[in-house]
Amino acid sequence: MLLTTLVFSCKPKSFNEPQISLDNYQIEExxxxxxxxxxxxxxxxxxxxxxxxxxxxxxxxxxxxxxxxxxxxxxxxxxxxxxxxxxxxxxxxxxxxxxxxxxxxxxxxxxxxxxxxxxxxxxxxxxxxxxxxxxxxxxxxxxxxxxxxxxxxxxxxxxxxxxxxxxxxxxxxxxxxxxxxxxxxxxxxxxxxxxxxxxxxxxxxxxxxxxxxxxxxxxxxxxxxxxxxxxxxxxxxxxxxxxxxxxxxxxxxxxxxxxxxxxxxxxxxxxxxxxxxxxxxxxxxxxxxxxxxxxxxxxxxxxxxxxxxxxxxxxxxxxxxxxxxxxxxxxxxxxxxxxxxxxxxxxxxxxxxxxxxxxxxxxxxxxxxxxxxxxxxxxxxxxxxxxKNNQQVSPIQNLDKLKSTELVDLLKRKNGWFRDRAQQLLVYRQDRTDEVVSALIELLQDTNNDITQIHALHTLNGLNVLDFELLESFVYSSKNILSLCHAIVLLEQFASVDRVASVIKLFQELESKDDAFIDLYILSSLGNWVSLAEEKLFPLGHNLSKKYKDEPIFQEAFINSLRDHEEAYASYMSTNKEPLSSVVFQNILETTLSNKKQNKKNFIYTKKGVSTDSRTEGYAVYRNFCATCHGLNGEGVENLAPPLMNSDYVSNSPEKLALVVLHGLRGPIHVNDKLYEFNMVMPGLANNPEFSDEDIQNIILYVTNAFSGNGAILDKEKIMQLRKQKPEKDGGYSEEELIQLQIN
Structure with a gap:
């Protein structure tokens, strides 16, 4: 009896798992x-x-x-x-x-x-x-x-x-x-x-x-x-x-x-x-x-x-x-x-x-x-x-229960998921004990694994224990190009007047490696240093810019670092009778100075939210104000309104469609050769203060796209003109009027 109990207690639980066929799926060999x-x-x-x-x-x-x-x-x-x-x-x-x-x-x-x-x-x-x-x-x-x-x-x-x-x-x-x-x-x-x-x-x-x-x-x-x-x-x-x-x-x-x-x-x-x-x-x-x-x-x-x-x-x-x-x-x-x-x-x-x-x-x-x-x-x-050669199924260890030093070890894993999550947990825990920091610094010395070095650098930065001296030492000793680029980027946050001479020496040492990756990140990371000692950094930036004079990426990197100092750089070059590095950079500099004069900023610094596209705005208006009569699918409602789907009123002339939306329509009317004898009048929106010219524009775009397949855009000036082009009688246009109407 005891043996039977033990056998059943060790038996894995059975669960009712859905059976889904993938017979009609193909996957790479x-x-x-x-x-x-x-x-x-x-x-x-x-x-x-x-x-x-x-x-x-x-x-x-x-x-x-x-x-x-x-x-x-x-x-x-x-x-x-x-x-x-x-x-x-x-x-x-x-x-x-x-x-x-x-x-x-x-x-x-x-x-x-x-x-x-x-x-x-x-x-x-x-x-x-x-x-x-x-x-x-x-x-x-x-x-x-x-x-x-x-x-x-x-x-x-x-x-x-x-x-x-x-x-x-x-x-x-x-x-x-x-x-x-x-x-x-x-x-x-x-x-x-x-x-x-x-x-x-x-x-x-x-x-x-x-x-x-x-x-x-x-x-x-x-x-x-x-x-x-x-x-x-x-x-x-x-x-x-x-x-x-x-x-x-x-x-x-x-x-x-x-x-x-x-x-x-x-x-x-x-x-x-x-x-x-x-x-x-x-x-x-x-x-x-x-x-x-x-x-x-x-x-x-x-x-x-x-x-x-x-x-x-x-x-x-x-x-x-x-x-x-x-x-x-x-x-x-x-x-x-x-x-x-x-x-x-x-x-x-x-x-x-x-x-x-x-x-x-x-x-x-x-x-x-x-x-x-x-x-x-x-x-x-x-x-x-x-x-097929790697199908092991085993639950992963609970990372929440690992010690911080064990998480540091995970930064060496080949699987990027573990590296990412270990870094996130270390930064979240803010464990700055000597044991953890020393383990991270030790990873920086692993010259065989530049990806681990990158994670270690950013983990130290996230723990707020990274400093200029550690980065400087790492840059001088490291031979891994990818981790060096990250170190260069991280150095910029530690810019101070007393470190300018050291960083210039450091960058000159890196420049001697003649590596495009390193040069690019130097060019893009001079900004905070330039703001402290522009005339000492201008020659370094200029030399690198000239080295890659025909490559826009490098010239854009340089203008990134000259932020707020473009005029000073142009003046410096003029005073020293030194031409700009290239026509490519000259065009970029002129564009930047012109934008600055007009206060025309890169939109990422002015855009605050998501802009709604016109068809979505038009759909919202249609659903709230038009769908009751014409149906969400534009198929019309029996004894209430004719269909819009594939209607010649929708597909033939967006201007005439706009006139109907603005001023209304009186029956009877033919839609796709079928007579609709409705006694009701479709009211227009022209006198409704809730609807702007942009709203009318959006409705036209949505309706023509959804019900004819060819979205039509009327500019607002045209809609303003059509507002003034009213029907002969109150209550909207008649079918005969619309047929005879000549649109300019």
Missing amino acids: GFELSVAASEPFIEAPVSMDFDNKGRMWVVEMKGFMRNLQGTGDDIPNGTISILEDLDHDGITDHSKVFIDSLILPRALAHVYGGLLYAEPPNLWFVDIKDDQPINKVLVDSLYSDGGNVEHQPNGLMVHIDNWIYNAKSNFRYQRKHGEWIKEPTSFRGQWGITKDNFGRLYVNTNSTQIMGDFVLPNTINKNVFYKPEAALNKTLTTNQRVYPLHATSVNRGYVEGVLDEDSLLINVTSACGPMIYRGDAFPENYLENAFVCAPEANIVKRNILSFENIVLSATQAIPEQEFIASTDEGFRPVNLFNGPDGNMYVVDMHRGIIQDKAFMTPYLQEQTAVKKLDTIIGMGRILKVTH
């Missing part, structure tokens, strides 16, 4: 695809993060496009859920809600012992106690104020410099001494953000697979009167081809060049969720490959990054073959993440409709209805990609 989580445990996931126990936390945007009408997006049904694998077989068998009643939540990140998450328009932070949120703090009330659901900030990625970066945003965030800091950064991407081991940031837009910065963030954009272009937000994939397995339904598939003769999508139209692979479970040649989601084509792409001096590029890994491809039109990969097990995780929203109503054309509405894609709802998946 050598890899396997499995389901790590699925419905009923999650629905409509759009982003995720792993906690310090290795559990997945998932953002569920359940309210997005639940039907063709787009209704229900204002219902607070979004959640952030914790997924658990209690039997440790790699498949989610339990979930619990951490936060509910959210409206279209979109991003999250584990930081500072709690959770940062975005629910438009706000960015929130909560502490975590027993898997429950406490001490809710509003970090930013303008995080995503305005904009369309497809065009609002997202990402929330903690970076190696201890700042939190976003996509579709020009701000970064950090918490110091209990206070949240928000400051400008370069505007990047649309949906999803990632990084490489050095610390460059990568994003994309719907029509561009991968974009990236050639330099570390916030190292070349500090001159408020110059907007750098040579090194930021560069398109890395010159070829945007995709290779789906089946005919593709996309928003403007009727436009020539979108689909081929077999109705296969030619170029990406909904690229999102990029990921640079930084794990340790794939073969070596996959390290720092760029993976990209293309949900409209039901694929995940793989590109090989090339690092040639300063410039980056990305090319399709295997010609005419995708990393993952499926004939399942519910497969909607929207985000990719490196996992603590070294594998790649695919966030599959698994939804039929992924095009927001404000942008949807009649063509896609019809395709969606015919294929019944609107019935794919209430689902969601997290897929795991493993390599």
